[in-house]
Amino acid sequence: MADTDASLLRQFPLLLPQNRAKTVYEGFISAQGRDFHLRILLPEDLQLKNARLLCSWQLRTILNGYHQIVQQRMEHSSDLMSFMMELKMLLELALKNKQEVYAPLPPPQFYSSIIEEIGALGWDKLVYVDTCLSTIKLKAEDASGREHLITLKLKAK
Numbered sequence: 001m002a003d004t005d006a007s008l009l010r011q012f013p014l015l016l017p018q019n020r021a022k023t024v025y026e027g028f029i030s031a032q033g034r035d036f037h038l039r040i041l042l043p044e045d046l047q048l049k050n051a052r053l054l055c056s057w058q059l060r061t062i063l064n065g066y067h068q069i070v071q072q073r074m075e076h077s078s079d080l081m082s083f084m085m086e087l088k089m090l091l092e093l094a095l096k097n098k099q100e101v102y103a104p105l106p107p108p109q110f111y112s113s114i115i116e117e118i119g120a121l122g123w124d125k126l127v128y129v130d131t132c133l134s135t136i137k138l139k140a141e142d143a144s145g146r147e148h149l150i151t152l153k154l155k156a157k
């Protein structure tokens with residue numbers, strides 16, 4: 001048990017037991033440079049399948065739509081440490097998915113400048129471009145006549 005407590009403290013230093021029986025934990029879970037408040041209430045037998053997870057409104061909003069998965073992971077995790085690891089992975093996935101959904105579109109000048117640059121290089125060098133103009137593949141020929149494929153991943157500033 002002491003090993004598990006030490007591991008939990010190492011992996012989640014901002015989550016601390018609030019009583020001697022270690023049935024209440026409160027603190028923060030960190031993901032992508034952000035901290036989210038949570039409180040975990042464990043039953044006397046410390047079984048996670050009967051535990052309650054209380055979240056800040058920010059964490060609840062991010063995990064909206066993942067309730068079933070969180071519940072399932074809580075029911076099937078052998079201990080608090082394994083559940084917290086699963087929750088962190090799920091939180092990082094949810095944050096990544098939210099960023100992709102809410103990623104702002106680049107300004108029109110971004111697209112204009114890409115088209116101008118391709119024109120300057122030569123349209124014959126263009127092999128592939130995705131619908132968002134975020135990935136472009138160009139072909140280039142070296143002095144020995146060998147063809148090379150150059151992939152560019154673009155982000156608007």
